[in-house]
Amino acid sequence: MEGLLSVIEELYQGKITASNTRVKVYKKSFKEHEQARLIMVKTNGIRYILVVGKGSLFDDLQGENIGKGKACPLSHENRLVLNRYFDYTVPRAFGTKIATMGLGDRLGLASPGHIEAIKGRLVKPILAQQSIRELTLTNRTMNDMLDAAAFAVFQEGYEGGYGADGDHIKQESDIQMALELGISMLTLDCSDYIPTGIGAKSLEEVRSEFEKYPKDVQDYYNERYLHQTFDVNGVAISFDEETLIKYVLEYDEALKYMVHVYNEYISKLDRDFDFEISIDETETITSPMAHFFVANELTSKGVKVISLAPRFCGEFQKGIDYIGDVEQFERELSEHALIAEYFGYKLSIHSGSDKFRVFPIIAKHTKGIVHVKTAGTNWLEAVRVIAKTNPYLYRRLHTFALRNLEEALKYYHITPDLDSIAPLDSVTDENLADYMNNDAARQVLHVTYGIILTAKDDNGEPLFKEEFYKTLDEYEDEYIESLVHHIGNHVDTLGL
């Protein structure tokens, strides 16, 4: 609480000079509401909202009395108070008319940089975006994610609107929980309902599986798709028996789940909402025709999606550029984009971090109406700051990540060439950050975030987490700069 008294006094008098060197004042956060004045500050690495004045906002914010005001911690309860008084701190949906960018923040520290990076661009930020996998691996809750984003928005005085995505949710209990907590977007991960290997089966094999479906279901699909051609914004799509049956076997169960979730939860919401369907985290590549099939079924059942994430050809591995045939990608992407446009939703690009080779293609065909998810790359920028500012910590993280890679591979599919990672003892402290320019090192550090952040020493104390946070706190401006540069490059290359 050192030094807060003088800032509270200044706030009371309405002239913040921020001359107190023990307290960092986030001047952009200054707000007046009726007879209360607020500002965010940091002292000894801890942030507070200082409030002076009177009225219900002053009374509702909970904190310690200091002089003429209060120092309120960034608690969940105080976040809810901010949400009640300042609309811009509440996550909101964006619909289909503007591009959005998922800016996953595994540490709860990246949003100030993200806000700076997208300000004034043709894209809205989904600042709160964490998958159940990420929350589990980092031991965080959905509320931790929502609190961090709302406080960042307040800190930066950013009133342009932001979203909160319950990302890659599979279970109904998680859907319910996330909706109750106030997310504005849900990414329904249907991968558990999509069998793999269907594409490789013979017509006889798939036909005999299809024949096990009730007769009315078989008739339904045959009548809707066989012997017809669909004109999708100039692309002709028609299904032969084998293709149709394979799509039914691949997507029928997933479609049932999508319709169920939409009818049970999404359609009943009394607020605008961005509902995204994800069929990307599976080995089954979504051809444009399969995409059409899924979208056509959803539309006929009244399911309104704001975005849909197909599994594109090639590989969208975490934290590195696109792997695969770029020409084929462009051919297919152009059709995916036309299909999305035809059905009136945004194409969603998952694992969108660092896909610089294909961003111009995505920009060209989606024409600014797209959703791109990033997450791990924001964590990697944090690791870059650690490498530059705390070499000793970086060296320990690096060694630990390589030793524990096997464990992380249970959750992520990556194929790093480990031999291409220079031995740690051959790299000087000044050059440690270069590891963040090596694909294999990036991938290793990308997927081991959970293991690193939750590692404990023999006494059960955090092995890295506290020092990691402390370093980033000390170098918060460097982290902001890094993100502005890196996410700025993403946004530039995407033409947004």
Ligand SMILES: O=C(O)[C@@H](O)[C@@H](O)[C@H](O)C(=O)CO
């Ligand atoms: O790591 C995760 O679980 C998530 O960040 C991603 O799968 C996310 O959906 C994404 O695509 C970020 O690029």
